[in-house]
Amino acid sequence: MQGKTGSESWQEVWDKSVNGPRALIDCWQEIPCDPCQEACAQGSIVLSSGICAPPALHAETCNGCGKCVAICPGMAIFLVDRSIGSGLARVTVPYEMRDEIRLGGEAWAVDGEGNYLAEGRITRVSGAGRPGRTMLLTIEVPEEWALKVRGVRGRRKLLEEPEEVEAIEAVEDFAFCRCEEIDYSRLREIITQGEFRSLPALRRFSRAGLGYCQGRFCQSILRSQFLADCPEEDREVESFRVRAPVRPVKLSRLGGEDG
Amino acid sequence: MDDVLSSEVVIIGGGVIGAAAAYFLCKEGAEVMIVEAEDLTAGASGACDGFLSLQTKQIGSHLDLTLESMALLPGIIEDLDIDPEYNPCGGLMLATNQDQLKELKARAKKVKAAGLEIEILGTQELKEMLPEVSKEIKGAAYCPSDAQINPIAFTLGMAQKAQGMGAKIIKGCKVENIVVTNNRVREVHTTAGSIHSRRVICAAGTGSNEIGKMIIVDIPVMPQKGQILVTEARERMLDRIVSGAEYLGTKANLDELLPKDEDAIRLGLGFTAEQTVSGNILIGSTREFAGFDKETTPEAMNAIAKNAINYLPWIKNLDVIRSFAGLRPYSPDGLPIMGPVKGVKGFYMATGHSGDGICLAAITGKLMSELVLDGETSIDISPFSLYRFK
Amino acid sequence: MAFNNFRILQHPVLGEKKNGKEVRIFLDGLPIHAVEGEPIAAALYAAGVRITRLSPHKKEPRGAFCMIGRCTECCMIVDGEPNVRTCRTMVRDGMRVETPRGWME
């Protein structure tokens, strides 16, 4: 069976949607994913080669059941239905937010960037009140938005823009190693003056990475910082020797006491 | 590298002994080069606790040497730009039974006669000094001169100071051969090229045996593993360095003070504990012969932990966050090996300090400087001669 | 009431939060409502408390960073025991939790 991927198929969906809902697939990256194909009882969604191929839709046979919309892990499949006429279209989107969206209520239809397209009436809600299910919301919008709608928002306001401020002058110092509280400036001083060859030596002396967290959080940044500050030497920096215990353990435990 | 390097003195090894030798040599204006196979403090000096334990030294030349070393320490520390966290905190050696206490008493007498202040504490006096010590402890030997230091900072401090006086430090540089012609050291072949030098100090710690082979001398130093547990950092709770009498037993091989348990004897188990400036408590330790293996083992970790709790019960609530093993440069009688080598002029040994390298570094460095530059030393070092063996 | 401000009672995927038994813990002496089965650090977040300790050296405020028992930033004094990982220790009624206030000079 033939089918078209991405925006190629959208024209067809547009055309066929005068007869009822059709799936609009907005998934064109090669993602290893195929539940839409599995979910489609009509066989209208086909991945041409392997599971990374973008799904191709055969709009002719699509019956608009919406199973693919509900299961798509990327929430990237929608339904477009122009059968109601009078310049309106119904768009069905997957929905997993907890805003109170009521059947018959008004909501915003938004595009892929979250821009407001239109305010529309919710004409269908399926899967509501069933945790774990992806809800399908159908919103009625002017036909010209039918292919653009990617979301429905009950929260009808926009985020305020962040304020622009004057650049801060000096970089404040901070603890590079959270546990031992080794300052960033101190660490860099040690790196640049200490002429350490290896990470273990740097750690031994700076104590960055020797704290209670066992270096979980600073060892990898310590490595990057070390390489960044000593770029002239192209070398393996030797990794830390790992010794038990890799998790802190009470001395009494280690000594064999129970409890 | 094709460049031909040269130096008046080459020191093999960037541990505490090498750094101290470089420090003293530079003070005398010598031209010094340290060649280190890995990084400074990569060996025993970076994998030990900070014990400066005087009371565990062998009575005689060993203790005399130690006292000389400790006398030098304040001056060196004053001179360093890196704080080595020296703390003259005093040290307690705990006896778990009356026999041990008796032995400690007998020993204290001799130690005092040798010039080291030491005091035997009964349970009551001990409690005042170490309130949370186990009720099982029968008494202790207290040595006010015992102290602690950060061995890594101490080593780096001396190396850095030497560098400031012109010493060159080549890291990641393995010595491959030592060229001797006409009974004199001429050249050191390394992975970083050849270094012309007529004076070489072997401060290679556990690597000394390998170095000795290059000049066909058997330096009887072998690695003796010591395992240590590190706890989480806490506020100051341990004001002194603390050890068990069995530690002295295994260290100095004193039958009367050896542990009774067979496994403990096999592991060379002896209790030590110190709290570092960073707040961590280092808990030791073992004496094992396992070649160059630095793995910590479940058996030893378990034994060290259990043992420590017997001495200081409160310690059991601390989290252990690390363990490590260091390889002490063990010599057959526990004394350092210092001095020249017969038939190879210009080759000097400063190795085999066993577990006492940090403590003896200062005096070793000074003596090496004297020996290399003047051909004689201010203290008789014949007790430490290689030729005492056999 | 602060008790529920940060609690997610309704969730579109996870559904309604099952009502756990309410317990009371004390943070530096002040009572805080918590729910049985949740870790201390979570209960503190629910109450709007973000500081779990002051760092030992600089006495900077710190808060839970990983929530899986690795970072040790959430370590507090619990019923007198120091350095308890509060992100992995469940609340108990009457538990006394204290904020460590740093200890290095």
Added chain:
Amino acid sequence: MSLPCEQLDLLVIGAGPAGLCAAYEAAAVGCRVTIVDENDKAGGQLSKQIHRFFGSSHHGAGKRGIEIAEELFGDCLKLGVDVRLSSSVLGLFSNGEVMIDAPTQLCLVNPGAVIVATGASEKSLAFPGWTLPGVMGAGAAQTLINIHRILPGSRVLMVGSGNVGLIVSYQLLQAGAEVVGVVDTAGSISGYQVHAGRVRREGIPVYLGHRLLSARGSTGLEEVLVEAIEDGTVKRFEADVLCLAVGMSPLCDLAAMRDCRMVYEDALGGLVPWHGADMRTSQSPVYIAGDASGVEEASVAMEEGRIAGISAAEDLGSLNSGEAAERRAAIAKRLDELRAGPHSRGKLAAKERLYAR
């Protein structure tokens, strides 16, 4: 005086997707399998993944992570796998012993084979203010909202536009927080467009080419300064939570302790134990699987786990080598498919380099 040591056949460390699949495959051919996990629940990271998964039906695609975790765990239990939770492995030793901090005591086990499936840990960034309460790993926020059902704050700024950053942003919205933006130094979205789409259609701006300058506040996070790399303009976000989603690094210190040869591969998250396509490391009988062998998707972790389980079963004598090879080949084919997309190209190349080294 030493601790008693229990003999085991196969020990799997980590009950996440890789570990559970490894245990399942080995148990299915008759191995006696023990899984240990430090958490009190099996499932690993799946336990906080409330979104539907990519992949194919083999990987439970279209299901939510929490459902997949339950299924995999149930499958293991059915096969009689011995699951020990709240048990942290503290060390793997060269004598073959494994030290475990179990719920009531420390114990040693000596297994015939060990599969290390310990997953990954979140990477971090160090910057002024990163120690303020309110600054946390994205995973920490995810644990709070999806497991404990508690919001870390009310206004969140996310750092990192990779899949984790995008998914956690979405889940924060689902939980009722306001997400004021996603920032990334990269010039394009690092994660999948579909994940970005879900976030953006909720009105969350993604600030690409922006660099974190500092987090500020007195007793906790109050604001975050972010700089546009191109023109140096600085934006100030009011936020009480700053989530860091800047990548994961393999949690393979146990393999390193056991002296497995380690290899640095940036694309895989950092140091990883060398391993072959059969998931054997340089130290027999230690196997590696999942994120611990290089950070990829959960679906990849599952397949790698299966391969590791089969290899271990083979070495323990529960599978003949022909059969084992055949099974591995079938899984390898699925793995190839999973890694065929452009997003996996770097990781695939890194894995192939690794196998060849």
